[in-house]
Amino acid sequence: MEGAQSPRPRDPMSGAQPLGLILRDGSRVGIVGGGPAGSLTAYFLLTFAQRVGLDLGVDIYEPRDFTTAGPGGCNMCGGIVSESLVQAMAMEGIDLPPTVVQRGLDSYVLHTDRRRVRVDTPLGEKRIAAVHRGGGPRDVLAVKWGGLDGHLLNLAQDRGAKVAAARVAEVGWDGGRPQIRLKTTVRTYDLVVGASGVNSAGWQLFEQLGVRGTRPRTTKAYITELHLGDDAVSGLFGTSMHMFLLDIPRLDCAAIIPKGDYLTVCLLGQDIDRELVTAFFESPVVRRCFPAGWQVEEGACHCSPKINVGAASRPFADRVVLVGDCGVTRLYKDGIGAAYRTAKAAAGTAIFRGVAAGDFRHHYWPTYRAIARDNAFGRLIFALVHGVKAFPPLLRGTLAMAADEHLASGPARRMSIVLWDTFTGSAPYREIFFRTLDPRFVGRLLWHSARAWNGAADTTGRYEGAKEAGHG
Ligand SMILES: Cc1cc2nc3c(=O)[nH]c(=O)nc-3n(C[C@H](O)[C@H](O)[C@H](O)COP(=O)(O)OP(=O)(O)OC[C@H]3O[C@@H](n4cnc5c(N)ncnc54)[C@H](O)[C@@H]3O)c2cc1C
Structure with a gap:
């Protein structure tokens, strides 16, 4: 029914509008x-x-x-508008003006306890938008957006x-x-x-x-908006969405999304509570993204909204x-x-x-x-992500494969496309899942994981420390 274009069906005998429950003039x-x-x-x-x-x-x-x-x-939301939605809305004539889009994001940086890897838009033209849902965080000095x-x-x-x-x-x-x-x-x-x-x-x-x-x-999620100022946000986080694959129990997915003067931090998983939020901000992987000695300000705008999971x-x-x-x-x-x-x-x-x-x-x-x-495929993919996080050679192999793809173009960037679509929500989970079954994908991942097992993969890829990409 999506995109219904056809006129209301008429009675085949009389050609009249169907009786029954329909909307009429004045409804x-x-x-x-x-x-x-x-x-x-x-x-x-x-x-x-x-x-x-x-x-x-x-x-x-x-x-x-x-x-x-x-x-x-x-x-109460992370505020990422997927590129598939940006495109679908544009086709309907619904544009997102620059006053609404806080930042166009062209890449993400994947952080793990050992390294970080930046993945650019796999197919060149891809972009996602970071937006605020309302007038901005509660400590904003002036509503500019x-x-x-x-x-x-x-x-x-x-x-x-x-x-x-x-x-x-x-x-x-x-x-x-x-x-x-x-x-x-x-x-x-x-x-x-x-x-x-x-x-x-x-x-x-x-x-x-x-x-x-x-x-x-539903389950409980967590969001906070951190004011760092435009220069610090641009310098430290650029135009990338930052995803964290950390071994913290109950945490499925954590993201830092740069927007104007602010960063939106979004934690998803099973019943996110204060203990889990503290574990996230105290993780060395997260701390190294921020200036030395930086602390979450008391009173920063935050909430624990429910999220639909069924x-x-x-x-x-x-x-x-x-x-x-x-x-x-x-x-x-x-x-x-x-x-x-x-x-x-x-x-x-x-x-x-x-x-x-x-x-x-x-x-x-x-x-x-x-x-x-x-x-259902999404649940399978997040279970796989948990499995990958729990098995270090596979995690290192995943990052090494993504890093190794930076010179490739188009469909050859298999891991980058899978990760991009998983973290941005830009493709159906089913499609992503079947892409991970492609023998070429599995073969490359096993090859990189075997190298990681032997300690070789940590020297692969250009984004070790991500400084070359202007992040951190
Ligand atoms: C932590 C978190 C992060 C997320 N990040 C993203 C993201 O980055 N990108 C993305 O696409 N999605 C994200 N989502 C999901 C996204 O927020 C929702 O899917 C989206 O907001 C759903 O829109 P909606 O209109 O159905 O509901 P809502 O956005 O919740 O809107 C419901 C509206 O109904 C109004 N309302 C409620 N009760 C009544 C009532 N009785 N009478 C009148 N009005 C009422 C409310 O005031 C509200 O305005 C995230 C969700 C969470 C919890």
Whole structure:
């Protein structure tokens, strides 16, 4: 259903629009949540409606003011927009202006306890964007940027969506149609879209509206924004995303992402707690990235948001559909990309097919399930990463293979492409997994690992210490 372009199917006998639950002229859609999933659903609903000449009203309910700095304006995320999403949005005419993109990233640096290796965009044209989600960290002196969420919400408004600055706490039914009830107003809709993410009590609203099945599974992550100033951020971290493969229990993935004057530090794994955060910052591998004697400032903006690690089992009911994190997302990466895909597929179904549970099952669920199924490969890949971390020759072989590829170009950069796509979320996990089964990939990795076993690989590659790359 992704990218639905076809007109609504007509009855083959009469040529009439199907009866049943469909959106008609004057229909109204209420969207609970104005993060990326909610704003993009509004954007696509109104774009597709215009395409078929449908007069549609769309209200977005969003309590946050994305122009303010600090937690009140922020949807808590690493802020990497994958290149596949940058490209997909550009094809829809959705550009990310320089005021939103804090830094274009063209490489990543992989840090382990023995060495670090820089991997440039494997196929030349690749770029990813680092953004803030709101007005910036709470200690920011002046809000100089626009955040991604505010930008997408503005796009939806430009298309005609109305935004109500309110948190939805009550819903109900009115003659077979869902209602959103605020303190002073009650509105009846032809479709309610759930886009409330996983960091609020939004799900119980959708259960009241008839969505059955299990809620998304979540775990706790950690993010902090560190102010270093533009010169230090550029000098120490450049235009690279920094990934850390450290042997710290429960830590699956750690990243430092340079943005303007700040660094975003993002830790993902199983129930990240204070002990794990301290272990990360005290690790010598992390310490050597910062100036000598540097300490995390007391009071730095930080949060422990929940992250979706398992999809809700049934994301729809008659006249109700869930998009983005409150339904399904990509494991650890490219959640904004998943919000985009589910938003577009749900909006396409509602406009071109109908808003009954059966319509969402047939035309929205395939996109949704494809994301959930791909995460099974993601789990396999992160298990492999754990295995590689635990077996030093394999880890050294992995780094040596990536470093050795810097003179190669295109598909010959097998390890670089696998690592790039894994850490940036730029390709489906399934695709990445099957690339690691290629005999040429396995052969090269075993060869480098055997050399590492014999102590030879540590002299391979140009990025030992990464100083030549201008980092550190
Ligand atoms: C630590 C961490 C790092 C991440 N890093 C990245 C990354 O680098 N790149 C990436 O692509 N993804 C990343 N993600 C995932 C990404 O943040 C999410 O996938 C994405 O935000 C999902 O968008 P959404 O609109 O579904 O939900 P959200 O962004 O959570 O938005 C939900 C919105 O709903 C609103 N809301 C909630 N309840 C109500 C209510 N009752 N009434 C009205 N409004 C309501 C909230 O205020 C919020 O604005 C990360 C996530 C975490 C936790």
